[in-house]
Amino acid sequence: MKIYDGRYVISGLIVFIALATFPVWFNRGKVSPSPEPKLDTPAILEMVQKKCVLAKDEMRIGHMRLLDQWRTEVVRNGRRIYTGMDGKIHEMSFQNECLKCHSNKTTFCDTCHRYVGLSSSTPYCWTCHIAPREND
Amino acid sequence: MNFIISLMAVLALVVAAFLGIEAAGLSRVFGVAIPYAAFILLISGVVYRVLNWASSPVPFRIPTTAGQQKTLPWIKRDRFDNPCNKIEVLGRFIMEVLFFRSLFRNTRAEVDKGPTLYYQWEKWLWLGGLALHYSLLVIILRHLRFFAEPVPSFVPVLGGMDGFLQVGLPGIYVSDAVFMIAVTYLLLRRLIIPRIRYISIPADYLPLSLILAIGVTGILLRYFTRVDLLKVKQLAIGLINFQCVVPEGIGTLFYIHLFLVCTLIAYFPFSKLIHAGGIFFSPTMNLPNDSRMRRHVNPWDYPVEVQTYVEYEERFREKMIEAGLPVAKDIAAGGPAIYSLTKK
Numbered sequence: 001m002k003i004y005d006g007r008y009v010i011s012g013l014i015v016f017i018a019l020a021t022f023p024v025w026f027n028r029g030k031v032s033p034s035p036e037p038k039l040d041t042p043a044i045l046e047m048v049q050k051k052c053v054l055a056k057d058e059m060r061i062g063h064m065r066l067l068d069q070w071r072t073e074v075v076r077n078g079r080r081i082y083t084g085m086d087g088k089i090h091e092m093s094f095q096n097e098c099l100k101c102h103s104n105k106t107t108f109c110d111t112c113h114r115y116v117g118l119s120s121s122t123p124y125c126w127t128c129h130i131a132p133r134e135n136d
Numbered sequence: 137m138n139f140i141i142s143l144m145a146v147l148a149l150v151v152a153a154f155l156g157i158e159a160a161g162l163s164r165v166f167g168v169a170i171p172y173a174a175f176i177l178l179i180s181g182v183v184y185r186v187l188n189w190a191s192s193p194v195p196f197r198i199p200t201t202a203g204q205q206k207t208l209p210w211i212k213r214d215r216f217d218n219p220c221n222k223i224e225v226l227g228r229f230i231m232e233v234l235f236f237r238s239l240f241r242n243t244r245a246e247v248d249k250g251p252t253l254y255y256q257w258e259k260w261l262w263l264g265g266l267a268l269h270y271s272l273l274v275i276i277l278r279h280l281r282f283f284a285e286p287v288p289s290f291v292p293v294l295g296g297m298d299g300f301l302q303v304g305l306p307g308i309y310v311s312d313a314v315f316m317i318a319v320t321y322l323l324l325r326r327l328i329i330p331r332i333r334y335i336s337i338p339a340d341y342l343p344l345s346l347i348l349a350i351g352v353t354g355i356l357l358r359y360f361t362r363v364d365l366l367k368v369k370q371l372a373i374g375l376i377n378f379q380c381v382v383p384e385g386i387g388t389l390f391y392i393h394l395f396l397v398c399t400l401i402a403y404f405p406f407s408k409l410i411h412a413g414g415i416f417f418s419p420t421m422n423l424p425n426d427s428r429m430r431r432h433v434n435p436w437d438y439p440v441e442v443q444t445y446v447e448y449e450e451r452f453r454e455k456m457i458e459a460g461l462p463v464a465k466d467i468a469a470g471g472p473a474i475y476s477l478t479k480k
Contacts, residue, residue: 001191009190012416013183020179023283023376031377032285034366061362064305116365117281119292124302 035111043101052101053084064123067094095129103132139327142341146349146396153395157388166391167371168380174398181405182413189417195434197427200420202241205428218425225424232421236266261325268318272347274298274311275354282365282372306358316355319348343409346400353393363390 003009018025044050052059054066070092073079082090091097102108113123156162203214219225231237244258278295281287299307323344326336357363367383368390374381404410416422449456449463456463 001187003187003190004193005190009186012413013186016182016413017179020175023280026284026288027373027376029377030285031373031379034370057364060366061364065362068305112366114287115285116369117287117291117295119296 035115037109037111038104038107041101041103041108043103047101051084051086051088053082053088053090055085058085067098067125070094094125099129099132104134105131106134138336138338139341139345141338142345145338145342146345149346149396149399150349150392153392154388156395157391163382163386163391164380166395167382167386168375170395170398171375174402177402178404181402182410185405185410186413186417189414193436194419194423195436196432197423197425198419199423199425200238201425205425220426220429221424225422229416229421233415236262236269239265260321264318264321264325267314268322271311271315271318275309275315278309278311282369283376285369285373304359308359312351312355312358316348316351319344319351323348339408343400343403343407346396346403350393350396350400353389353396357387357389357393361387361389363387 039050054062059066070082071094073082074092080092082092084090109123109125153166156166199219201218203217204212205218206213206220215224216228216231219228228237239262240259242258242261243255246254246256248254274294278291278298281291281295284291295309298309298311301308301310323341326332326340326344363386364383367386370381370383371386400409404412443451445464449465453463453465
């Protein structure tokens with residue numbers, strides 16, 4: 001089989017294959033383990049029952065929605081009381097409630113957010129909220 | 137009917153993935169084997185189609201000429217609608233591939249009340265096509281965040297720009313909305329306009345139905361149901377590095393989405409979707425119009441013995457004169473041959 005204009009055809013195919021396999025040669029076989037957000041802040045270590053407002057798996061995949069609901073409830077409806085999964089009362093406040101325990105933004109929030117490729121401004125929490133001061 | 141067939145095919149794929157995960161628990165098949173098989177089909181299929189096209193000779197120049205050819209210096213010519221060298225062809229290609237220029241010229245012909253044929257302004261197909269292709273590009277690039285670790289720096293930037301509306305959490309991507317609108321428009325166009333419906337076959341509806349289903353499952357995954365992105369990325373990174381892990385509990389909807397995407401990329405080289413590569417092999421697009429500058433000899437011409445008229449007359453002159461046929465060279469004159477075939 002003769003290939004006409006082989007120069008162009010072959011270089012086109014090489015470009016196509018290079019683009020299609022971009023992640024393969026970009027990663028170069030490095031398997032980085034998926035990050036584990038750290039739960040070792042002083043506030044959490046002091047807790048007897050280490051529980052968030054919802055179950056861990058719920059929070060993992062639904063925290064952004066919960067925060068969005070809280071925002072709406074507080075800012076638009078003026079309600080600040082949230083009843084957690086075990087009937088515990090929480091104040092709907094990102095700054096005072098969430099960050100009280102999770103005071104480690106870089107080792108808690110950022111690990112996963114960076115791993116799944118969110119931009120620094122995409123979880124736009126920090127455009128209004130003040131990031132907790134971290135010692136390390 | 138044609139649409140129903142393609143819709144049924146897509147539904148069958150959805151049901152197959154659903155049953156495969158829910159009933160048979162084949163998460164390794166749908167999470168590992170099928171993606172690999174689909175990717176191999178994509179690459180080998182594209183290479184096969186391209187080499188197949190490249191093995192067809194195109195000896196002569198047959199470009200579409202939509203403008204003034206290069207001619208006398210004082211006649212204004214159209215560089216990109218009638219290119220005469222490779223650079224201009226490249227320019228024409230760039231405008232075609234990036235902006236769908238030939239589609240922009242689309243008009244609608246209509247005989248409206250009477251014998252007059254009207255050509256009407258019709259840019260919606262161009263706009264819909266452009267919106268679909270560019271939103272698809274953005275969506276594909278955004279998905280790199282699952283396949284690359286560390287995530288290339290342009291991906292979060294793109295995601296941030298795409299989600300600039302900051303509506304809801306996870307935020308709405310503009311490209312998702314544009315994509316769904318464009319696909320729906322292109323599908324409705326085929327279904328509603330009678331002439332286009334008439335020429336549409338299942339192979340026209342299937343890619344549209346498939347990407348519509350992919351869009352719907354993707355939107356469900358992102359905005360409505362929940363999926364653990366860490367597990368998704370673990371799976372994707374495992375596939376990329378050939379060290380497959382199939383995390384538990386990703387959810388059936390994710391596998392349906394993945395299976396539809398795998399079907400699309402496996403189907404890509406063997407369907408109309410290969411126009412992505414085929415456009416570069418359009419002889420009406422990739423050839424410079426230089427027929428009047430260079431002589432193009434067909435290398436596959438059978439070597440035929442040819443005889444010029446002069447040789448022919450030299451051979452048969454006497455017989456021609458006998459038969460009373462006009463000859464070009466006057467024998468009686470004996471002078472230089474004046475091959476003027478005008479009648480005296």
